[in-house]
Amino acid sequence: MVVLNITLKPRQEEFIIFTFNIKLFFMKYPSLALFLFIVFAYQAKAQKKSPDSYLGYELGSHFTPHEKVISYFKYLSEGDQNIRLIPYGKTYEGRELMVAVISSKENIQNLEEIRKDNLALSKAQKGVRETKNQPAILWLSYNVHGNEASSTETAMRTLFALVEGKSEKIESWLKNTIVIIDPCLNPDGRERYVNYFNSVVGKEPNSDPMAREHSEPWPGGRPNHYYFDLNRDWAWQTQIETQQRLKLYQQWMPEVHVDFHEQSYNEPYYFAPAAEPIHVDITPWQRAFQITVGKNNAKYFDENGWQYFTKERFDLLYPSYGDTYPLYNGAIGMTYEQGGIGAGLSVVTVDGDTLTLKDRIDHHYTTGMATVETVSAHAGELVEKFKGYFEKNIVSPPGIYKTYIVKAENLGKIKMMSELLAKNNIEFSFGTDKVLKGYNYETKKIETFKTERNDLIVNLQQPRAVLANVLFEPQTSVSDSNTYDITAWALPYVYGLKTYAIKESVKGNYASIEEKNEAIKTIDRPYAWAIPMGAMQDFQALIALQKAKIKVRIAEVGLTIGGRELPSGTLLVYRTENERIVKGLSAKIAEIQKSMNKVFYPIASGFVEQGKDLGSSVYPILNIPKVAIVSGTGVSSQGVGTAWHFFEQELKYPVTLISIQGIGSLDLNKINVLIMPDGSYPDNINEKLEEWIRRGGKVVLIEDAISAVVGKKPFDIKLKEAPKEEIKINAASRKYGERNLDDLSNSIPGAIFKIEIDQSHPLAAGLGSYYYALKTDSKVYEPLSSQGNVGLLNSSSYMAGVAGKAVMKKLDSGMLFGVQNIGRGSVVYMASDVLFRSFWENGKKMFTNAVFLVN
Numbered sequence: 001m002v003v004l005n006i007t008l009k010p011r012q013e014e015f016i017i018f019t020f021n022i023k024l025f026f027m028k029y030p031s032l033a034l035f036l037f038i039v040f041a042y043q044a045k046a047q048k049k050s051p052d053s054y055l056g057y058e059l060g061s062h063f064t065p066h067e068k069v070i071s072y073f074k075y076l077s078e079g080d081q082n083i084r085l086i087p088y089g090k091t092y093e094g095r096e097l098m099v100a101v102i103s104s105k106e107n108i109q110n111l112e113e114i115r116k117d118n119l120a121l122s123k124a125q126k127g128v129r130e131t132k133n134q135p136a137i138l139w140l141s142y143n144v145h146g147n148e149a150s151s152t153e154t155a156m157r158t159l160f161a162l163v164e165g166k167s168e169k170i171e172s173w174l175k176n177t178i179v180i181i182d183p184c185l186n187p188d189g190r191e192r193y194v195n196y197f198n199s200v201v202g203k204e205p206n207s208d209p210m211a212r213e214h215s216e217p218w219p220g221g222r223p224n225h226y227y228f229d230l231n232r233d234w235a236w237q238t239q240i241e242t243q244q245r246l247k248l249y250q251q252w253m254p255e256v257h258v259d260f261h262e263q264s265y266n267e268p269y270y271f272a273p274a275a276e277p278i279h280v281d282i283t284p285w286q287r288a289f290q291i292t293v294g295k296n297n298a299k300y301f302d303e304n305g306w307q308y309f310t311k312e313r314f315d316l317l318y319p320s321y322g323d324t325y326p327l328y329n330g331a332i333g334m335t336y337e338q339g340g341i342g343a344g345l346s347v348v349t350v351d352g353d354t355l356t357l358k359d360r361i362d363h364h365y366t367t368g369m370a371t372v373e374t375v376s377a378h379a380g381e382l383v384e385k386f387k388g389y390f391e392k393n394i395v396s397p398p399g400i401y402k403t404y405i406v407k408a409e410n411l412g413k414i415k416m417m418s419e420l421l422a423k424n425n426i427e428f429s430f431g432t433d434k435v436l437k438g439y440n441y442e443t444k445k446i447e448t449f450k451t452e453r454n455d456l457i458v459n460l461q462q463p464r465a466v467l468a469n470v471l472f473e474p475q476t477s478v479s480d481s482n483t484y485d486i487t488a489w490a491l492p493y494v495y496g497l498k499t500y501a502i503k504e505s506v507k508g509n510y511a512s513i514e515e516k517n518e519a520i521k522t523i524d525r526p527y528a529w530a531i532p533m534g535a536m537q538d539f540q541a542l543i544a545l546q547k548a549k550i551k552v553r554i555a556e557v558g559l560t561i562g563g564r565e566l567p568s569g570t571l572l573v574y575r576t577e578n579e580r581i582v583k584g585l586s587a588k589i590a591e592i593q594k595s596m597n598k599v600f601y602p603i604a605s606g607f608v609e610q611g612k613d614l615g616s617s618v619y620p621i622l623n624i625p626k627v628a629i630v631s632g633t634g635v636s637s638q639g640v641g642t643a644w645h646f647f648e649q650e651l652k653y654p655v656t657l658i659s660i661q662g663i664g665s666l667d668l669n670k671i672n673v674l675i676m677p678d679g680s681y682p683d684n685i686n687e688k689l690e691e692w693i694r695r696g697g698k699v700v701l702i703e704d705a706i707s708a709v710v711g712k713k714p715f716d717i718k719l720k721e722a723p724k725e726e727i728k729i730n731a732a733s734r735k736y737g738e739r740n741l742d743d744l745s746n747s748i749p750g751a752i753f754k755i756e757i758d759q760s761h762p763l764a765a766g767l768g769s770y771y772y773a774l775k776t777d778s779k780v781y782e783p784l785s786s787q788g789n790v791g792l793l794n795s796s797s798y799m800a801g802v803a804g805k806a807v808m809k810k811l812d813s814g815m816l817f818g819v820q821n822i823g824r825g826s827v828v829y830m831a832s833d834v835l836f837r838s839f840w841e842n843g844k845k846m847f848t849n850a851v852f853l854v855n
Helices: 022-028 030-046 051-055 066-077 105-109 111-122 150-163 168-175 187-200 240-252 284-304 357-377 379-395 411-423 465-472 491-495 536-547 575-579 585-596 637-651 660-665 685-694 703-708 741-745 805-810 841-853
Strands: 005-008 016-019 083-090 096-102 136-142 177-182 256-264 275-278 332-341 346-348 354-356 403-406 435-440 445-450 456-459 499-502 528-531 559-561 564-566 571-574 601-603 627-631 655-659 673-676 698-702 751-757 770-775 789-793 798-801 814-822 825-830
Touching (some): 051 150, 066 150, 083 240, 096 150, 136 150, 256 357, 284 357, 528 536, 536 841, 685 814
Antiparallel strands (some): 435 445, 751 789, 789 814, 814 825
């Protein structure tokens, strides 16, 4: 008798042991032996390697480079019928972005049909097939912050477990669940961290928190290439990684999304349910399912004796997170936070325990698999609730307002807003002829108004009603002011557009804007050309003109010429002074007009009807900016990144990043505009800047950069002190549990203020009567002694968001934006981040004014 003994060990060992009497077997059954040998050889080949075997080291003993992670994902997908890879783009630095889709063989074979059916649910389309057999879609996102590096390692382990480490339990989960794994949302940031760590770690990791491997240099690995926090970019989609990922996300619309993070390595693990404040539009079902997931996670953590917490710190309000954005799109969105930032491969915590990378992987792996289990157990209910969510949006949208109408006072800004709405699949239309009554965002009063052809209309009777309402609501309801992020972001304030919120359902009559082709009188040899500056995009025309060596002037005062009113800030190109240096001037200007799709108005004479003639000194030639941004230790990396990204990606304008040490050797021939982002600067920075400014340099000081020059010559800037009658708080009467209430009185987690601006100043060109500033601190300054107070606060400036009583008292007056002339140069003071996360669109206009129009 021949005994064929095949012993299968656990799949993580990945090998098959079989023993038999080879000699006897081959002698008696040569054909069968050859057949079995081929079968076993094929099975051994088909069995995939674990991360340990593939990488050549135990998972958690090293940080894995992104290229190897992608390689492993591709390796696991080869010839496997349970997985499909979907590349979705590349980062700014060219690294590959992809997701893996894992499910049963049958689901993968019907994957496109399942995706389309699920997408139809999110559109509340009629005639959708029964949801009974529709799998739930779970999307797991790892490593949005580059230095929270255990996530990507976990993604490899999780993928292998789902694809190759199958058990009856896992196979049953995947019958009714589609799992999408994105191993790294931020490869550029992660590589920055991994490369630094690998360059400083010794032969063995040093667990001492003081070791340099636990302290990253500036800017750190958290942000992407342009130093953006990608976890705050979901709704705004300013970064290429977010844009490409959201395009894919909108094609799938998962029922559940989990964002894997890390926090301080001294913290225990966090998972849902989330903390207050929770936005009122998040449904009771979404809240309840977070608890369901949390309880299942807790079960496994309890078994292992691992510490964790829930319902603290991480709220659900700001709409652009990896948990809130999915929630506002009908899913169950959750954040999981493992302690680990700065932990490296091993670190001793404040409690005296040693936390290793392997520990962190174990924790993330456990919550990930537990969530797959929970989703599978409730798949049918998840799909049904998902379907009902969008159906309810159409029948009974949230909030007290049913329609938002944005007035078409600036078509450039209207187009920009509509582009953002389209990115988020929010439906909108244009134009209707009605007289309506609604809440005016500018006056905060109910007023009567008439709609016009190009007014943008957002009706909330649509599938994305919740997200639309969250982005437009004038004042977000906040139940707990101890929030994790800003508390105000209404799009009408972001874009600086007059808007009305109305309680009745109104729909527009048109799908697009009506472009009016204005009849421009032809002049063979114009005296000049006039270029009004209404939106930020108009600066592309100025840049193109200056690049063509055409001198451009600015109207510092308004004028009327040829029957046309031209406001201050209008650009002027004089024919005679440019013909001398630019051959074929008229043809060149016609070419720029066409490429920019911008109207240049020809002017027949320098004699004006109102204002000053074109020979006046109020029309100075604009300098061509040679821009540098200060960067490095002490400077806000996000502040640097938003300015850097704005110049390179939006304006397509050259910019140089310099160190703080380089400020002392500025050369006007190479740099005549210096951007100093929010940050901490040396005490003697005023001395390094003074002579360069006097000779013609311009410095733009943003937020705390102003503090570096307060009270120092030649800067005429003074911090406004807190009022003497400051609100008194009886701290002695506080209970221990109320000890944080004093801090809340002085907090301002992002609130919006309406700033009165001097429309005649170049810094305010094209902004209108007001500018809506987002304030995240209480710093405000005394008005300048010279004529340069461009933006002033008053007692009625507050518009939206949370601001403590003490802060409100301080922000009832003072200067936020100003310009001071020093010698031949100037200083621009900006006490609000006008480029905030690159989505504060009206601020971009003011910033560009500062760079290009302020001489």
